[in-house]
Amino acid sequence: MLLKELIKTDFKLRYQGSVLGYLWAILRPMLMFAILYVVFARILRFGSEIPHYPVYLLTGTVMWSFFTECCGQGIQSVVFRGDLLRKISFPKWIVVVSNTATAVINLLINIVVVIIFALINGVQPMLSWLLVPVIIIELYALALGISFLLGAINVRYRDVGSIWDVLMQAMFYAVPIIYPISMVADTSPFMAKVLLLNPIAQCIQDMRYTLITHETITSWNYIGNHLIQLIPIAIVVVVSIVASFYFRKKSPRFAEEV
């Protein structure tokens, strides 16, 4: 109930006072996509061998901007809602979830946009599209885990937010968003495998695989060892478990420390 109310207000307030309103939820990743598309696909000529490369690129940016938005909001959530926490008692996790919910809503809208784009581009509807929610859940679980963990630490050490920003800048290049992973695989197959162990990369590649073309390199078809294949999933699980324990331990003192 409270969660619903908070999400509602958050979403309502996000784009208030702007002429285009909710449209920005779609416009932002689209514009980012436009820039990347012009720079990388047109000028630098990346990914000419990949079918439907523009949609491929769009999927990556949509997933990536979801992840950054989600973590960014989540990490700041406890501090951001400090005034509430100091005055009223309610389950603290609500704060984190409600703050990330807008990102989820945006992602869902954007996925619809991606699908429309894909259809326009001539991608045939596939049965594997049904797996899309599973991938979203995995990425959201990772983002939530990071939000809970770093959000709790952020109460005490405000540096976390800045460190995370820098980390994400670096991560942007470590994840095959703008460049196709095949480019890395051509020069160093080992490097490509390492990159695919990153759960974010794994999710993005899986998304491209299920949504656009089965020619996509994923951790499942590129890494031979079944145990190593599971590492991205394991990372998500471990982060989630550690985060939930840490958050639960720290949350009773949020009210006084925030």
Next chain:
Amino acid sequence: MSKDIAISVSHVSKSFRLPTERSWGLKQAIFNRLRGIKGFKEQRVLRDINLEVERGEFVGIVGRNGSGKSTLLKILAGVYTPEKGSVQINGKLVPFIELGVGFNPELSGRENVYLNGALLGFSNKEVDKMYNEIVEFAELEEFMDQKLKNYSSGMQVRLAFSVAIRARGDILVLDEVLAVGDEAFQRKCFNYFENLKQQKQTVVLVTHSMEHVQRFCDKAIMIENGRVVCSGNPIEVANKYSKSNALSDEEEKPNIKMSVSAKLKRENGKLTINSKIKPQAPLKDLALVFVILRNGSQITYRWASRQDCPEITKKLKKGESFSVELSLDDIFPDGNYVFQIRAVDANTGAKIASFNNVADFSVTPRDQQWAEDAFWKISTEAKLSD
């Protein structure tokens, strides 16, 4: 017989870590670690607090700034967790540590009511039920669809307070929220408190106003330095609080060498107050004023020796002990009363000293023999004796 306990606080202690140097941030934390500084000071805010509130009781918590009463309230509200001890709450507790928690200036009045309600733990349906009453109480019917930022500050407070007051819970916890709005709205609030009291709503109220404590509370506790220093009868607690304030504010008593005491008797429709005055030295040009205050501040009765009994000035001049017996019609409406003796300059009437709380009594509705249209003048018979 087992009592119906609404709130039970037993042996609760709480301390805060106050950062000594700025220790937010990683850099400071590492520096402090290296230098062997803990980076915080342990401040004990509450020590071994015990409090029991029965269902239907109106309990006041008083204490000076920084005594820990707000912390106690936050513990009751579940915002802070106690370090030691336990808190048990039976029923739905609605806390108002601050008015308008979560109010957002960009939302309309209506949306804010729902958001605020949700924060207080009410479902949408429950807020639906309260909504009309809230708006009506706040007198903001035509403004509910406006954004909160277009409200005047008074309107915002009124809306917040109305949510607070209309929110139906088993236990209400209020922190210094009484003095809001214009006079008419304040009066409305006080009437509402009276209603709460009559409906036997369980209320915990933190306040600085001794008038409110005496007027509304069935029981009060006073907190000083995180300890309960006094609990029980609201009049006693209020007196003690006033004294503890007076001691540090102004030293009133020493400049006059006189001791007073009084005995009160109520029978046969008469209230008899027998006061003993003992000057310890001859006191020149002094007159006495006998005052009865209702609920801490309203003067309901005043008898001045300057006009009514000049004898007293002479006796004081001689330094003689004497006693004054005032016999009044006992037509006081219900409330808590204190009897006060003030020493004034016999010529100018300027106040020199006052002896507060010489005696007190209370009138409950049951023994009230007073009608609305009673002629409100108390006839006094004064007897002076040595």
